[in-house]
Amino acid sequence: AHLNLTSQVFLKLKHESKVEHLFVVPGSARQFKIVLDFLGLVEKFYYLSGTYDLELSVGDASMENSFLRALGQLELDLPEAPEKAPRPPAQAVDPLAKFRPQKEIEHIFRVPEKRPLQEVSLAFTGLTLLPFIGFLIGLMRLGVNLKNFPSLPGPAAFASLFHAGIAAVLLLYVLFWVKLDLFTTLKYLSFLGVFLVFVGHRTLSHLSNTTAKQKTA
Amino acid sequence: MPKDAGDAKLLFQSLNKAYAATPTNLKIIDLYVVFAMATALVQVAYMGVVGSFPFNSFLSSVLSCIGSAVLAVCLRIQVNKDNKEFKDLPPERAFADFVLCNLVLHLVIMNFLG
Numbered sequence: 001a002h003l004n005l006t007s008q009v010f011l012k013l014k015h016e017s018k019v020e021h022l023f024v025v026p027g028s029a030r031q032f033k034i035v036l037d038f039l040g041l042v043e044k045f046y047y048l049s050g051t052y053d054l055e056l057s058v059g060d061a062s063m064e065n066s067f068l069r070a071l072g073q074l075e076l077d078l079p080e081a082p083e084k085a086p087r088p089p090a091q092a093v094d095p096l097a098k099f100r101p102q103k104e105i106e107h108i109f110r111v112p113e114k115r116p117l118q119e120v121s122l123a124f125t126g127l128t129l130l131p132f133i134g135f136l137i138g139l140m141r142l143g144v145n146l147k148n149f150p151s152l153p154g155p156a157a158f159a160s161l162f163h164a165g166i167a168a169v170l171l172l173y174v175l176f177w178v179k180l181d182l183f184t185t186l187k188y189l190s191f192l193g194v195f196l197v198f199v200g201h202r203t204l205s206h207l208s209n210t211t212a213k214q215k216t217a
Numbered sequence: 218m219p220k221d222a223g224d225a226k227l228l229f230q231s232l233n234k235a236y237a238a239t240p241t242n243l244k245i246i247d248l249y250v251v252f253a254m255a256t257a258l259v260q261v262a263y264m265g266v267v268g269s270f271p272f273n274s275f276l277s278s279v280l281s282c283i284g285s286a287v288l289a290v291c292l293r294i295q296v297n298k299d300n301k302e303f304k305d306l307p308p309e310r311a312f313a314d315f316v317l318c319n320l321v322l323h324l325v326i327m328n329f330l331g
Contacts, residue, residue, distance in 0.1 A: 116267035124263040131255035138248045142241055169320055173327045182328060189324065200316070204309040 010057040011036075013074070015048050019088045038076060046088040047081035148207065155206040162203040165196040246293040250286045257282035273331050281326040288318050 009025040009032050021044065025034040038045075052074045059066030150156045169192050176185040239247075260278045269275055295303045295311035303311070 113270045114268075115270065120267060124259065124266070127263075128256060128259050131252045131259065134255065135248060135252035138252075139245065142244055142248065144241075144245065166316065166320075170323070173323055176324075177327050177330060185324075193320075200313060204313055208307045208309040 008057075008059050012053075012055040012057060014053040014055065015045075016051050017048065017088070018091045019046065019048060021045065038078070042078050043086070045076070045078060046086060047078050048088060049076055049078045052076055148210075150203075150206060150210070155203065158199055158202040158206065161199045162196070165192060165199055168192055169196065240298070243293055243297060246289050246296070250289045250293075253282045253286040253289065257286075271331065273329055277326045277329040277331070280329075281322065284322045284326070285319065288315055288322065291315070 009027065011023045011025055011034055013021045013023075023034055023036065025032045027033055054071040054074055055068060056071050057066075057068045150159050169189065172185060172188055172192065176182070257279050260275065260282065264275045292311055292315040294300060295306055295314075296308045297303075
């Protein structure tokens with residue numbers, strides 16, 4: 001076959017990692033010939049050793065039957081790449097790859113924070129109770145007494161209920177911290193609150209009446 | 218200087234004497250304020266030792282102490298007979314307010330304590 005000089009003849013070497021190298025085969029009307037000196041081309045090949053596919057591509061504007069023909073495979077054992085060798089260019093990533101199953105991600109729980117030693121915590125719990133003991137001792141020294149507690153059974157009952165009501169609310173708060181959630185607590189608190197308002201009003205108004213009577217008497 | 222030290226001692230003694238004249242119920246409230254502040258100091262010292270990891274717990278405890286102290290001071294202001302502004306307020310009413318506000322405060326800090 002006669003080939004025009006304007007023909008395009010390419011030799012393609014494709015590495016198994018998809019890195020490709022194209023060589024234009026120079027030639028005259030009669031013959032196209034290319035000599036590949038692999039040792040000189042080592043750096044161009046990025047030092048990639050392995051199997052290369054050889055393909056010959058012949059085509060031209062005036063040709064009717066341009067073709068791409070696989071010629072076979074070539075094993076190249078190139079020397080090791082030195083430190084400064086250029087890396088092969090990154091190959092195009094299949095754009096649909098991100099929609100396929102990805103690498104599995106292992107969940108790592110957050111490392112818990114460092115907590116203090118239990119002895120330190122217990123020591124400081126004891127220290128926290130110290131001011132309270134100091135408060136009680138101070139109260140005793142001040143001569144705190146229960147003289148104003150109503151002696152009549154009716155008001156006395158209300159006064160006791162008042163104190164019991166406050167204690168119940170505080171107990172509810174402790175339960176809230178340990179076990180309950182806010183909604184349950186608020187529900188019980190509303191019951192206790194209504195009860196406490198009623199009882200407290202009775203007690204305190206009785207108390208204010210007695211002190212008013214003491215003042216005027 | 219000895220004169221300054223003597224003056225300081227005299228000042229301290231006169232303050233002590235004046236304070237002894239306050240009615241007992243006010244002294245009780247003052248004692249309660251001191252107790253609340255001391256507890257707050259212990260909490261801050263604990264945080265200084267072990268670091269502030271559950272920060273909301275620290276905040277909750279400190280604010281509880283300070284809130285209780287503030288409410289006690291309000292009670293003291295309202296109950297004090299020398300205070301002309303609250304002359305018509307019965308002390309029982311002030312005490313009822315104190316109790317109510319304390320209960321609300323403790324609910325909030327129990328929620329925040331975590």
